Amino acid sequence: MTSIGLPRVGAARRQVALWSWRKIWLKTHLWLGLALGLFLSVIGLTGSALVFFQEIDQALNPQLRIVAAPPEGRAAWRPLEEIADTARRAIPADSYLGWCYWPQNDDGTFLFYYRVDNPRSGKPDTHQVFVDPYLAKVTGTRVWHSSENLLEDAFVAFLFKLHYALLVSGIGDVAVGIIAILAFVSTVSGVVLWWPRNGKWRNAFSVKWPARSERLNYDLHRLAGLFLLPVALAVLLSGVHFNLPQQFKAVVESFSTLTQPEHYRSVASGSALVALDEAIATATRSFPDGRIYAVTMPKPNDGAYIVDQLFPIGWGLDGRRTIYIDQFRGDILQANDPLSGDGDGFIQWQWPLHSGYVYGWPGRIAVFLFGLSWPLLFATGFLRWLQKRRAHNVASARRVNIQSPPGSF
Known part of the structure; x- marks a missing residue:
């Protein structure tokens, strides 16, 4: 009898242990979803819009x-240095051009960013200047982000601030980073609960069909999170990188050495500054497979040109390569490549993954759908919680009625 009973006892104990762990994961998933659902819905919806900003x-x-x-x-573009000089003449003398989005279509303008100190807020405002590449002529300027009044922001800039900081400067960035970590945990707990x-x-x-509305709501919640799972994990992880960069890099450095961008400094050689045309030509000659997405102009004294390229890496995937070019000598200081296999390469993956550019238009659409899934998951999860709570209350009321003898009230 003993030899037969022991396996049964062991199996029963394992079943109890599994059920206890399941309850823990269920509570984790439930309370994280209820606590963060509204915030994640806002972050998700704005993220979907920003895929196409x-x-x-x-x-x-x-x-x-x-x-x-x-x-x-593009063969008719004016020289790049002339285009940049046009932008410089349109900004205050005490400011300098920062980064620039490259035209991705033949009918697009160059979009330069620069910062101007706001004496009222004591912080810099971010402005933009747009330049026609065929005429080297400014098509307009505007405030991108105001440090004083959010209502003065460009619409897309407002969406960015709502997406990554919930409109709260400083602490909002950290809060959204923590939300991304907790959302990652919630996603993993959902997978554990779904696992058959x-x-x-x-x-x-x-999906069970036909079925009652409660079951359809459950299946919708379960499968909406499941089919976008790879996108969810990639976007949430990269979101932590953008909102908690120092902490993220510290974790990466525990596995691989990272090179800090501030170490890529130009060395003054007594010669004239390298023109933008020459810097871009150097990047293109060295990496002809890439197409330019953005360029950061060098800061005064020891700054470097920073050229961001998108390039095919096979299987329909695109990676982002960042090239640092000495503003005096014109040679390449460093090129961070996602295929390098080190920590710098891992960091290079984060923007393509977060934006969806890693897989072109299909990738962007997948990230767009993932953003939309958050309000759907919150609504279906909240409805399921209400349904289970209502069922629990009805069951409790029935137990009370059964246990109470007639005339006890």
């Missing part, structure tokens, strides 16, 4: 973003 901004501001392109296209312990994988991927 260039297209949205161009549609809202065609007079700034769109120009008449001649038949020869009975081995019936077909049922795990199916």
Whole structure:
């Protein structure tokens, strides 16, 4: 009798242990979803919009973003240094150009960013200047981000601030980073709860039909999170990188050495500064497979040109390469490549993953759908919680009625 009973006792104990762990994961998933659902819905919806922020901004501001392109296209661009110099003449003398988005279409303008101190707020405002590449002519300027009044921000800039900081400067960035970490935990707990312990994988991927509304709501919640799981993990992890960069890099450095960008400094050689045309030519000659997405102009004294390229890495995927070029000598100081296999390469993956550019238009659409999934998951999860709570209250009321003898009240 003993030899037969021991395995049964062991199996029963394992079943109790599994059920206890399941309850822990269930409570974790439930309370994280209820606590963060509204914030994640806002972050998700704004993130979906920002996947197409260039297209949205161009549609809202065609007079700034769109120009008449001649038949020869980019071959008719004015020299790049002339375009940059046009932008410099349009900004205050005590400021300098920061980064610049490169035109991705023949009818697009160069979009330069620069900062201007705001004496009222004591902080810098971010402005933009747009330049027609065919005429080297400014098409307009505007405030991108005001340090004093959010209502003065460009619409897309407002969306960015709502997305990564919930409109709260400083602490908002950290809060959204922590929310991303907790959302990652919630996502993992959802996978644990979904995992079919009975081995019936077909049922795990199916929707029961026809079924009551409660079951359909459950299946919708379960599958909406499941089918976008790879996108969710990539976007949440990269979101931590953007909002908690120092902490993220500290974790990466525990596995691999990272090179700090501030170490890529230009060395004054007594010669004239390298023109933008020459810097871009150097990057293009060295890495002809890439297409330029953005360029950061060098800071005075020892800053470097920073050229961001998108390039194919196979299997339909695009990576981002960052190239640092000495502003005096014109040689390459460093090139961080996502295929390098080190910590710097891992960091290079974060922006393509977060934006969806890693897989072109399909990737961007996947990230767009992932953002939309957050309010859907919150709504279906909240409804399921209400349904289970209502069922629990009804069951409790029935137990009270059964246990109470007639005339006891």
